[in-house]
Amino acid sequence: MDTATNQPLPVSYADVAAAAKKLEGVAHRTPALTSRTVDERTGAKVYFKCENFQRMGAFKFRGAYYALSNLSDEQKRRGVVAYSSGNHAQAVALAGKLLGVKAVIVMPDDAPAVKLDATRGYGAEVIIYNRETQDREQIACGLAEKRSLTVIPPFDHPYVVAGQGTAATELIEDVGPLDYLLVPCGGGGLISGCAIAANHLSPGIKAIGVEPAAGDDVTRSFRTKTLQIVHNPDTIADGARTHSAGKITFPLILHHVHDMLTVTDEELLRSMFYLWERMKIVVEPTGALAAAALLEGKLDARGGRVGVIISGGNVDLKSLTRFI
Amino acid sequence: MDTATNQPLPVSYADVAAAAKKLEGVAHRTPALTSRTVDERTGAKVYFKCENFQRMGAFKFRGAYYALSNLSDEQKRRGVVAYSSGNHAQAVALAGKLLGVKAVIVMPDDAPAVKLDATRGYGAEVIIYNRETQDREQIACGLAEKRSLTVIPPFDHPYVVAGQGTAATELIEDVGPLDYLLVPCGGGGLISGCAIAANHLSPGIKAIGVEPAAGDDVTRSFRTKTLQIVHNPDTIADGARTHSAGKITFPLILHHVHDMLTVTDEELLRSMFYLWERMKIVVEPTGALAAAALLEGKLDARGGRVGVIISGGNVDLKSLTRFI
Numbered sequence: 210m211d212t213a214t215n216q217p218l219p220v221s222y223a224d225v226a227a228a229a230k231k232l233e234g235v236a237h238r239t240p241a242l243t244s245r246t247v248d249e250r251t252g253a254k255v256y257f258k259c260e261n262f263q264r265m266g267a268f269k270f271r272g273a274y275y276a277l278s279n280l281s282d283e284q285k286r287r288g289v290v291a292y293s294s295g296n297h298a299q300a301v302a303l304a305g306k307l308l309g310v311k312a313v314i315v316m317p318d319d320a321p322a323v324k325l326d327a328t329r330g331y332g333a334e335v336i337i338y339n340r341e342t343q344d345r346e347q348i349a350c351g352l353a354e355k356r357s358l359t360v361i362p363p364f365d366h367p368y369v370v371a372g373q374g375t376a377a378t379e380l381i382e383d384v385g386p387l388d389y390l391l392v393p394c395g396g397g398g399l400i401s402g403c404a405i406a407a408n409h410l411s412p413g414i415k416a417i418g419v420e421p422a423a424g425d426d427v428t429r430s431f432r433t434k435t436l437q438i439v440h441n442p443d444t445i446a447d448g449a450r451t452h453s454a455g456k457i458t459f460p461l462i463l464h465h466v467h468d469m470l471t472v473t474d475e476e477l478l479r480s481m482f483y484l485w486e487r488m489k490i491v492v493e494p495t496g497a498l499a500a501a502a503l504l505e506g507k508l509d510a511r512g513g514r515v516g517v518i519i520s521g522g523n524v525d526l527k528s529l530t531r532f533i
Numbered sequence: 534m535d536t537a538t539n540q541p542l543p544v545s546y547a548d549v550a551a552a553a554k555k556l557e558g559v560a561h562r563t564p565a566l567t568s569r570t571v572d573e574r575t576g577a578k579v580y581f582k583c584e585n586f587q588r589m590g591a592f593k594f595r596g597a598y599y600a601l602s603n604l605s606d607e608q609k610r611r612g613v614v615a616y617s618s619g620n621h622a623q624a625v626a627l628a629g630k631l632l633g634v635k636a637v638i639v640m641p642d643d644a645p646a647v648k649l650d651a652t653r654g655y656g657a658e659v660i661i662y663n664r665e666t667q668d669r670e671q672i673a674c675g676l677a678e679k680r681s682l683t684v685i686p687p688f689d690h691p692y693v694v695a696g697q698g699t700a701a702t703e704l705i706e707d708v709g710p711l712d713y714l715l716v717p718c719g720g721g722g723l724i725s726g727c728a729i730a731a732n733h734l735s736p737g738i739k740a741i742g743v744e745p746a747a748g749d750d751v752t753r754s755f756r757t758k759t760l761q762i763v764h765n766p767d768t769i770a771d772g773a774r775t776h777s778a779g780k781i782t783f784p785l786i787l788h789h790v791h792d793m794l795t796v797t798d799e800e801l802l803r804s805m806f807y808l809w810e811r812m813k814i815v816v817e818p819t820g821a822l823a824a825a826a827l828l829e830g831k832l833d834a835r836g837g838r839v840g841v842i843i844s845g846g847n848v849d850l851k852s853l854t855r856f857i
Contacts, residue, residue, distance in 0.1 A: 262566070485815050486850060489814060491810075491813040491815060527857055533853070
């Protein structure tokens with residue numbers, strides 16, 4: 210129950226459990242990696258849930274596949290449209306391919322080439338827009354109306370939230386109860402779904418969302434309990450440039466999330482390269498948000514058991530030269 | 534039995550099994566990763582044994598730790614010396630730290646900075662030499678004599694070979710019998726140890742070593758059944774610049790290995806980036822040799838079950854800009 214509105218919350222643990230059942234054998238059950246070096250550095254027992262190893266390279270596949278699999282036959286026949294800065298695009302494209310649903314994706318003209326290519330590679334039609342001058346939601350809605358497509362939103366949808374929550378379900382099933390769960394946060398689909406699952410499966414756990422400092426809208430919304438908005442924040446965490454949390458995710462975050470943290474781009478890059486050099490895993494900037502909060506000491510987790518969601522690994526190697 | 538010399542072979546499966554027992558709980562049991570994309574591309578079922586996730590970032594920890602743990606108390610008290618282009622250095626340094634044995638490491642002045650730093654970080658004394666003008670073996674032997682240290686060779690030692698073979702033991706135990714096992718090859722410690730284990734645990738398996746084309750001494754030695762030598766080959770696979778196979782590894786290779794393959798630096802780089810971008814794992818050039826042979830079609834493995842050893846992940850991110 211949402212205590213502010215007295216309405217039932219839009220997603221429950223039963224929804225996450227249903228999503229987990231649907232995703233079994235379709236999504237990868239990604240491994241939870243550990244590192245003695247990280248444990249020594251943080252004084253905690255840390256488990257990294259590697260959604261960078263997920264199909265299409267990010268957790269987004271979970272929510273997109275679950276949302277598409279719940280469409281009616283008529284909706285599936287007509288097709289879907291999605292707008293995304295990257296990973297949700299590939300997720301809907303791949304889910305569409307697997308379920309035989311035609312997908313149209315609205316992507317910004319500054320999306321990483323690796324994400325544009327992969328989306329087209331999954332057989333989706335890509336429509337490019339300008340992030341500064343055009344509104345992606347408006348374009349998607351226009352297409353939806355003109356072509357009778359169903360819009361699959363990147364985070365603000367009960368099925369999408371339920372699907373993303375299965376990452377936390379698997380992690381806790383695989384490694385046992387945790388004291389903290391750190392989760393990257395853009396529009397809040399992953400953190401809200403994971404917090405629902407975590408609170409149910411590991412009572413007393415503290416689920417914490419992590420945003421880039423330049424795009425701290427959810428952190429400010431969480432503190433003020435009023436939805437705050439940010440416009441095209443300047444951060445390398447391209448998956449967390451969302452304007453705000455959503456109508457579905459915001460009440461879920463207020464209810465289930467223990468705290469929100471932020472990290473600067475400099476801290477983010479340092480952690481991303483640490484994960485590359487020490488753990489040998491390729492993580493995209495947004496995917497390293499939660500790890501950065503832990504590695505940069507934003508949370509004192511000494512003596513605790515900590516889950517960290519590594520949310521994605523789709524980074525252009527060529528753009529690395531810019532970061533280094 | 535070595536059919537050429539009528540002498541018993543220097544390492545047997547029992548030695549690998551003994552090493553596996555000693556390494557249990559000390560070395561990481563690294564995961565075997567799979568990729569639908571790779572399976573589709575090769576037409577095979579492929580299992581990547583991720584020794585880039587091994588302690589200190591490469592399989593070398595296995596052999597070094599096993600060799601050091603077999604020293605007498607007197608030898609342990611005096612310390613050890615090793616020469617290495619990189620990963621063996623870190624391996625001996627870390628094994629020394631864990632076992633309380635002082636380690637002196639002779640490293641070339643062009644070794645990647647990340648490897649020099651890591652070696653010193655494990656508390657070893659590093660002695661730098663020039664690859665063009667000095668002989669590392671001679672320097673190490675001089676130090677051994679002067680300071681009464683035990684030399685831990687990088688590959689040509691029964692305990693080192695037995696230790697490296699445990700990578701194949703784990704892989705086959707975890708994923709079941711295989712038709713092929715592809716293994717990077719420098720001096721032959723990893724391929725000979727792995728071939729011994731593979732032939733024992735998966736009868737009929739074809740163990741295949743992979744070298745850089747510029748440093749194809751073992752391939753030529755294998756074909757001619759006579760030890761061939763190469764001098765400072767020009768390849769980005771810095772771990773496979775060894776002059777030749779050794780007195781211990783060469784007869785083992787002739788007896789246990791099914792075939793040898795080579796890949797060019799261009800093929801190697803392409804595969805290394807493919808592993809980074811598609812599988813999200815950081816692999817060093819030498820570590821990608823076996824994967825490159827498969828991905829570049831040097832072996833037709835269609836319909837088969839293929840093990841691929843990813844041998845290490847210690848690559849300087851800064852040097853990447855050079856490769857890209």
